[in-house]
Structures are given as C-alpha cells and as structure tokens.
Amino acid sequence: MMDKLTALCKAMITYDKGDPRRIHHFLKVHAFAVQIGREEGLDERTLFRLEAAAYVHDIGIHEGERRFGRNDGQIQQELGPDEARPMLESLGFDRDDVERICWLVAHHHSYGSIDGPDAQILAEADMLVNQYEDGAPLKQNEALYHRLYKTESGKRMFQELYFDTYEGIKK
Ligand SMILES: [Fe+2]
Numbered sequence: 001m002m003d004k005l006t007a008l009c010k011a012m013i014t015y016d017k018g019d020p021r022r023i024h025h026f027l028k029v030h031a032f033a034v035q036i037g038r039e040e041g042l043d044e045r046t047l048f049r050l051e052a053a054a055y056v057h058d059i060g061i062h063e064g065e066r067r068f069g070r071n072d073g074q075i076q077q078e079l080g081p082d083e084a085r086p087m088l089e090s091l092g093f094d095r096d097d098v099e100r101i102c103w104l105v106a107h108h109h110s111y112g113s114i115d116g117p118d119a120q121i122l123a124e125a126d127m128l129v130n131q132y133e134d135g136a137p138l139k140q141n142e143a144l145y146h147r148l149y150k151t152e153s154g155k156r157m158f159q160e161l162y163f164d165t166y167e168g169i170k171k
Pocket of ligand 1: 025029057058126
C-alpha cells in the first residue's frame with residue numbers, strides 16, 4: 001500500500017491538474033520544509049504533519065478563484081481546510097493529524113499565530129519559494145528575513161538563496 005504522504009502528493013497533483021505553476025509550488029515548498037525539518041531535528045510526528053501541510057497548504061486557491069475571483073492569503077486560509085479535510089480523511093489520516101494539518105492550512109499566512117515548529121517551518125519554506133516565484137527585490141527580502149525567519153537552517157537557506165549573489169556576498 002502507498003504510504004499516506006505519497007498518496008497525498010499524488011492526490012494534490014490530480015487536484016491541481018492543468019496548473020503546473022501550483023504543482024511546482026507545493027512540490028518545492030514540501031522539499032524545503034523537509035530539509036529544514038530534518039536539519040532542525042523535528043520528531044517524526046511533527047515532520048509528518050509538516051510534510052502533509054506543505055503539500056496541501058495552498059489548496060484553497062482554486063476554490064477562491066472559482067467562488068470569489070480571488071486567491072489572496074486570507075481567502076486561501078478560509079477555504080483551504082474544507083478542501084483539505086475530505087482529501088486527508090479519504091486517505092486515512094488520523095483525526096488529530098487532520099486537525100493539525102487543517103489548522104496549519106488555515107494559518108499559514110498568519111505569522112502572528114505561529115505556535116510551533118511545524119507552523120514556523122511551513123511559513124519559512126513557503127516564503128523561500130514565494131520570494132523566487134514573485135521576483136522580490138533585495139529590500140523586501142531583507143525585511144521578510146528579519147520579520148519571519150527563526151530556524152537556523154531556514155535563515156541559512158534564505159541567505160544562500162537571496163543574499164549571497166554571484167557578484168559577491170552581500171550581508
Ligand atoms: Fe504557498
């Protein structure tokens with residue numbers, strides 16, 4: 001039998017089919033989240049929930065666009081859990097895992113409510129990807145770095161991606 005995370009990734013690719021940008025996005029966020037989570041020594045359960053949340057964190061985007069013509073962070077947080085929950089349940093995720101994963105989906109743009117390493121790392125991984133996809137300028141990167149980044153590995157990756165340039169290291 002396929003393990004739950006593999007099945008969830010498969011289901012998310014199907015959910016977002018025809019939208020390669022979204023699929024690339026969550027695959028990258030997942031990869032950064034796993035790397036940060038492992039470097040930070042997360043326990044197995046927390047890493048599992050983080051991985052699942054990374055796959056589904058933006059699941060509210062298409063519903064937001066379809067129903068309200070918008071896909072901003074607020075609408076994603078509002079609509080995401082109701083999309084993620086049936087998918088997670090149908091794949092046999094435990095009830096308390098479903099609750100935490102849905103909470104993470106509902107708060108992944110609310111930095112003020114970060115209450116644990118899974119929430120922190122999801123936000124860091126998401127922004128590592130968003131800053132590249134959105135082509136953010138250095139000033140914006142610096143502000144975000146100081147506001148959001150807490151883990152040593154997340155900080156290091158953000159620096160290596162956005163502050164260490166080919167022309168020389170700008171710190
Ligand atoms: Fe995202």
